[in-house]
Amino acid sequence: MSSEAAAPSIRRLHTHEQVLAGIQQRILGSRLVAGDALPAERDLADSLGSSLSGIRKALRVLESLGLIRDEAGNWVLTGNSTTALANLLRLRMALAGFRLTDLVEVRVQLERSAATRAAEAATSQDLGRLRDILENMSEPGISTNRFNALDTEFHVALARASHNALAVELMQSLRDAVQAGMTTAFASITDWPGTAHRLHEEHDAVLDAIETGDGALAARRIGAHVTDFYRAAG
Amino acid sequence: MSSEAAAPSIRRLHTHEQVLAGIQQRILGSRLVAGDALPAERDLADSLGSSLSGIRKALRVLESLGLIRDEAGNWVLTGNSTTALANLLRLRMALAGFRLTDLVEVRVQLERSAATRAAEAATSQDLGRLRDILENMSEPGISTNRFNALDTEFHVALARASHNALAVELMQSLRDAVQAGMTTAFASITDWPGTAHRLHEEHDAVLDAIETGDGALAARRIGAHVTDFYRAAG
Structure with a gap:
């Protein structure tokens, strides 16, 4: 039962989950609030140890969920979508x-x-x-x-x-x-x-x-x- | 206030939301349960009045969220992911x-x-x-x-x-x-x-x-x- 409950934390995280986790860390550290721009894709890829294509895929998921939006070429955090x-x-x-x-x-x-x-x-x-x-x-x-x-x-x-x-x-x-x-x-x-x-x-x-x-x-x-x-x- | 509360239902739905809604309709109509395969991409595009590329994008979002998985070329509904x-x-x-x-x-x-x-x-x-x-x-x-x-x-x-x-x-x-x-x-x-x-x-x-x-x-x-x-x- 222990191992069953522990499973979610030890399985390999998908790239978009790594990006989520990385973004969350930045937000919780009070470095980003709704309306702020995310770091550049290349910087995210470097800091999260992911490929640029993986990061782009993850960002498109976040966009599709209404969590970020493209604003003049920057990814900006939205903060008001319950959709x-x-x-x-x-x-x-x-x-x-x-x-x-x-x-x-x-x-x-x-x-x-x-x-x-x-x-x-x-x-x-x-x-x-x-x-x-x-x-x-x-x-x-x-x-x-x-x-x-x-x-x-x-x-x-x-x-x-x-x-x-x-x-x-x-x-x-x-x-x-x-x-x-x-x-x-x-x-x-x-x-x-x-x-x-x-x-x-x-x-x-x-x-x-x-x-x-x-x-x-x-x-x-x-x-x-x-x-x-x-x-x-x- | 009425208009504010009504806003979510009248704004244009994103393609992935249309796909979600379409899939949900099929599930709720007891036609699909966890483990079942989704209709072919082309059929989804036709029945939801969307482009094939729009459908593929939406399906990738659902996959990234762990809601469907690719099984021998078919999209299959998963039913056990709370992630x-x-x-x-x-x-x-x-x-x-x-x-x-x-x-x-x-x-x-x-x-x-x-x-x-x-x-x-x-x-x-x-x-x-x-x-x-x-x-x-x-x-x-x-x-x-x-x-x-x-x-x-x-x-x-x-x-x-x-x-x-x-x-x-x-x-x-x-x-x-x-x-x-x-x-x-x-x-x-x-x-x-x-x-x-x-x-x-x-x-x-x-x-x-x-x-x-x-x-x-x-x-x-x-x-x-x-x-x-x-x-x-x-």
Whole structure:
């Protein structure tokens, strides 16, 4: 078992992983931040002991993932793309065959944590944004697609209100990863106006608890809201 | 805000994202599982409306990420690599500048959830594995590096005992992503034998609670264990 767990660290690293590791070392050493240019390809090849063609291949992978971009001939670090993580998580979820119940469990934990922290940390701007989204969700005759989009916005805005950047990224990625499933679930709802009304009231009750600073109540309410939705969607 | 949140879905997708989306559609439609071959490059190009060179570039990205591999001239889906997710998460963490407190918060939630579920779901094999790891951690004169590796094993085995595959992957990825930080934290401990003894006892107390089926107690204990470690590591 020891040897199984140790395997990832002793197997040979791919070139792009070496480049990743090298870049990471430079970033963590506070030498590079988002917006900064990477060293020249030739310098990277020398310092990482790799061929120039290997480095170029690795840089193209990073570019394709949206982690660096070409700016007037220089590779510049981007710092705001969650797309790569969402794409990869989505594909991994499909390939690894995660069960929906696994995802719901992880989501409920992240949502509960976000609600608890938001009750302490949300600014009036955060709360105003959440109120705005809820107002849009209560439009009469709202379509399932628009409701679903606003629903995603609400849960991501809630994570944002917890002021935990990693939680925001994971929430957005998990949500993106199940977007197709969510669309199907929404489309299969028979009493849509009644469901939209109930879901809106549940969001509203979560936000009420956050506004009064009752994190434990907010956590219970959002946990039940997410669990019930998936149970109903079957 | 609506337009900001909607932006990711309306911007033009990169070719590799189109390929990802196309592959995902095939997998989700139960037409492809890990081990299956992708359609021929020419067929992918036709069905996704892309150039052959665009498809080849995208496939190389997927290969570099360890998601597909070349098998006798066919691209075959791999289904067991968490390396790509860990690499990407590590780089995103460095680039996005997630704070350590953000990471600790997310980890505590995942650990609590894993401990709660493990108390219900762990098999005798899961418990035996966790006991074995703890026994190895109590070796007299154990080095910080070996202890750190076993510590990772323990927390990943705990997630495994919860039988939530997504939680295992996130736990492993988050742990890989902070490996450098953990090594530094362990190296900075002054009273190492005393700390190793205390950490071992904390793990032991968590496992005791899981073995008696007390999920709430296990969750409290592992939450305190993780929070205290990072507080002490400062």
